[in-house]
Amino acid sequence: MCDVGGGGSRKLCSKSLFKELHVAVVNAQSKTLSKLVRQMKDGCNKDEQPKESTLCGLNPCLKCLQPDILYHLGLDTETTDFPKVFGDVRFVCMGGTPGRMENFAYYLMQEIGLKINAATKLRDMAEAGKRFALFKVGPVLCASHGMGCPSISILLHELIKMMHHAKCQDPVFIRIGTCGGIGVDPGTVVISSEAVDGRLNPAHEILVHGVSVQHASQLDEGLADDIKSCHDPSKDNYETIIGRTMCTHDFYEGQSRLDGAFCEYTPEMKKTYLEELQNQGVKNIEMESLALAALTSRANIRAAVVCVAILNRLNGDQIKTPHEILAKWEKRPQVLVARYIRKVLYFHENDSDWEEPDEDECEGEAPEKGATPQGGAGDTQNAPPEEAE
Ligand code: R2B
Numbered sequence: 001m002c003d004v005g006g007g008g009s010r011k012l013c014s015k016s017l018f019k020e021l022h023v024a025v026v027n028a029q030s031k032t033l034s035k036l037v038r039q040m041k042d043g044c045n046k047d048e049q050p051k052e053s054t055l056c057g058l059n060p061c062l063k064c065l066q067p068d069i070l071y072h073l074g075l076d077t078e079t080t081d082f083p084k085v086f087g088d089v090r091f092v093c094m095g096g097t098p099g100r101m102e103n104f105a106y107y108l109m110q111e112i113g114l115k116i117n118a119a120t121k122l123r124d125m126a127e128a129g130k131r132f133a134l135f136k137v138g139p140v141l142c143a144s145h146g147m148g149c150p151s152i153s154i155l156l157h158e159l160i161k162m163m164h165h166a167k168c169q170d171p172v173f174i175r176i177g178t179c180g181g182i183g184v185d186p187g188t189v190v191i192s193s194e195a196v197d198g199r200l201n202p203a204h205e206i207l208v209h210g211v212s213v214q215h216a217s218q219l220d221e222g223l224a225d226d227i228k229s230c231h232d233p234s235k236d237n238y239e240t241i242i243g244r245t246m247c248t249h250d251f252y253e254g255q256s257r258l259d260g261a262f263c264e265y266t267p268e269m270k271k272t273y274l275e276e277l278q279n280q281g282v283k284n285i286e287m288e289s290l291a292l293a294a295l296t297s298r299a300n301i302r303a304a305v306v307c308v309a310i311l312n313r314l315n316g317d318q319i320k321t322p323h324e325i326l327a328k329w330e331k332r333p334q335v336l337v338a339r340y341i342r343k344v345l346y347f348h349e350n351d352s353d354w355e356e357p358d359e360d361e362c363e364g365e366a367p368e369k370g371a372t373p374q375g376g377a378g379d380t381q382n383a384p385p386e387e388a389e
C-alpha cells in the first residue's frame, strides 16, 4: 500500500492510510445499513435463518404447541412466520407506556438511520392483544410493559417465546423507565447492577403450586458498563451511575411512602428503612427489574435496566416536578440506549456478516453522532420526539 520506511513520505502515508481506513469504516457502516433496510423491507431471508435461537432453559413442551398462541401480544405461530418477521431482532427495549415506546421507536429509527414512507406509520404489532404495544424498527423491538412484575412477566414470557420461535441470536433485553432515587439528584440516570427485593434479597420470588420459588435476579455487568460508556459528560448535563436497584410490588407502602391511602408506619421508620437501603448500596427503587432480571437470565438473555430518577426519596414522596421537565428527563434513558444500539450496530459489527450494499437500497452513510442519517427505505419519516435537552 505504501512504503512506510520511506522517510519524508511517512506523513503522507499515514494520511492516506487514515483516509483508506475512514473509507473502509464508512463502507462497512453503509453495508450494515443496507442489510437493515433490506430486512425491514423483505423480512429475514430463509437462507440466513439459523437452526435454533441462542436461548436456553425454556419449557420443553413449547415444541408441542402448534400453534403457540402469544395471547397478550395477539400473535401466534400459525398466522405469523416468526423467523421471517422477528428473526433479525437483536434488541428488545421495554418501557411502561405504549406512547413512550412508540415515540422511542420513531426516535430510534432516526438514530439508526432507517426511514419509512412519510405516509406510513409504524404499526402496533400487538394491537390485536389489546394489552401491550409492540413496534419493530429493523432489529429493535419496542414494547410497553405496564406497571409491576406481574405485568412485565407476562410480556416477558411471550417475548422470550417469540425470540425462541423466531430463532433469534443473542437478543439483548433493556428496560428504560423511571424510578425513585435513593440519595441521588433527580434527573440522574441509574443503570442497575442487580435487582433486589424489599429484604435486599437478589431473587424474584413466585408461588408455584402454592410453594415459594426464588429465581436469581442478576443483570449483565458488561452490558451495564457498555450502556454507561455511552454517557458523554461533555454533552450530557446529568450523571449516569451504576448501582443496586430495589424492586417492589407496590408504589406506596412497598416503597415506604407516607402519602398512600394507607400508612401504618411512622416517618422515623421510613427514614430508618430508606437510610438502610442507602447504606446497602441501593441507588433507586422501581417495580419491574426483579422479573426482568430473573426471566431473562433463566433464558440466557443479557439484560439491563436503565431508569431516570424523578425524585430523591430521601427528600420526599410526592412527585412535584413539572411535566415538561419530567418529559425531558424520561428521554435520558432513551438517548443513552439509542446510542448504545447505534454503537453496537455500526461499530461492533462482525466483518464477516457484512454484505455488499445494494446501490438502490442504501443512499448515503450510516449515521454519525449528531448527523441526520438518510437510510434509503423511503421518504423522511415524521419528526421523532425532540432532542433530550
Ligand atoms: C416506575 O414507575 C412506575 C410507577 O410509577 C413503575 O412502573 C416503575 O417501575
Ligand code: URA
Pocket (backbone or CB within 6 Å): 178, 179, 180, 181, 251, 255, 285, 286, 287, 310
Ligand atoms: N417509580 C417508582 O416505582 N417509584 C418512584 O418513586 C418513582 C417512579
